[in-house]
Amino acid sequence: MTYPALLVDVTIFVLALWVGFEVISKVPATLHTPLMSAANSIHGIVLAGAMLIAVTADNTVGYVIAFLAAAFAAANVVGGYVVTGRMLKMFRRRPALPATPAATAVVAGAAEPSPNGKGPAA
């Protein structure tokens, strides 16, 4: 038998929700801001919807709606991905070597007796 489109859609929606819960509950709190920003860019997929309504628009109101929808969605998707990338670039295991005195500090620290492990905790 064939199922009504709405039923298929609801099935996909519910299963995707569960996948989302499973995947996202494993993201550490350290990355929650980039996670939200990444989720933000993913809902920018509404751009696909905005593009499709430009096809059926045939009057001024329709065009205005299509224009606004395309602009909103494009801002969402482009801004979201760029800012997520910018944030994630900052998460480093060790700071960039020449940037801070930390690099020399590691060398100096290694010379003196130090019971504390100063290497990466992972």
Next chain:
Amino acid sequence: MSTFDWVIQLIYVLAASCFVLGLHLMNTPATARRGNQVSTAGMITAVAATLAIIVHGNLISTTGWIVMIVGALVGSAAGLYSARTVQMTAMPQLVSMFNAVGGGAAALVGVHDYMDAGARVSATTSVTTLLDVIIGAVTFSGSLIAAGKLQGVITSAPVVFPGARVLNALLAVVAVGLGAFVISTPSTWVLLIIIVAALVFGVSMVMPIGGADMPVVISLLNAFTGTAVAMAGFVIGNWALIIAGALVGASGGILTKLMADAMNRSIRNIVVGGFGTGDAVAAVAGPGGSVQSIAADDAAIQLAYASKVIIVPGYGLAAAQAQHEVAALADELESHGVEVSYAIHPVAGRMPGHMNVLLAEANVPYPQLKEMDDINPEFARADVALVIGANDVTNPAARRAGTAISGMPILDVDQAKSIIVIKRSMGHGYAGIDNELYVDPKTSMYFADAKKALTELTAAVKTLVG
């Protein structure tokens, strides 16, 4: 179904898989960047597939092309500019703005579809259309207000006006009642009234919520946006939108729950009223004991001769823009062989995980950033806990019944061998109660602005310990 349709559907499935994989890769900081790239690739694929549909169908007018392309270019430029220039402290506002435009776009898709379909709409499709329009419009106006509050354009204090709850209830009734009406009798004008009601509802929902509750509100609006986009997917019959929207809805839902738990408050309680209303308990008699203060030199020596220091940053640190100063102090201590880590409470900042981003920007390596559950057992081994701009989340009173913060998960700062608190005054945190940590005999208070105090401490460590 033609071969073309098959291919397009498979491409959408591929794009959706990229979104799931991208989110999955965010489970460690080491793979997160790749995750974002995978997700971006999925998005480009989905947009390309959509373009292929439009070209293949050959139904779009020249005006349609222009409208679509110019709209997308204008939006992309605005998004790109704000993403590249935003300060990390302003990240919550930007995320709110993206929630707003995402929800707005979803609502517009629904509106257009409704007007286009006219009398042809069936009952089932108009239910999803209405949900799309209502949730999208609430998200749009609510997120704009949230962004305004975070930016300081609108007061961040809870704005409660008489009859607010009655108004909200009334708006909800109007939206649902008229919604039921439009399903049986299609009318663009009635839809317009519903949109206005939903927009006003978004405003009146967020206005009474205070600044400290923003992590919950942003997460909740994020979940709303995801749901609105999924509904837009129902409306236009596009699975990529449904899956992506559901993923975001799940993400926003989880974060909302985590934030509300971390503040020891129910979501309903936050949305219904400003902070401190509803669950306020008469303050238990404040703890006795006196406060001892400490000078920069003494604090510096205590820190420099410790073997393990845990830094506890709160929103006060970000407000004072002192992330770089705290990182400099930590570097200096590490050069003296001190083991330094940061204890991050889930609600430190104005959005989930905000403090981690602020510290990462100040070049703090992420292995030093510890979540509450991981760091709490370590406090007992710490020689010094350095608390900067955090208050309620360090108050041991939360472990007792009968206080305004009872049951709230806190950082076990009082377990450390000694505690230094950098604070401008003895002022209260958001909960408005005394912090028992400050009168603990192990605690010394360093009264100063965070930025100035940290600079002084770093200088003192350098000169005194060399």
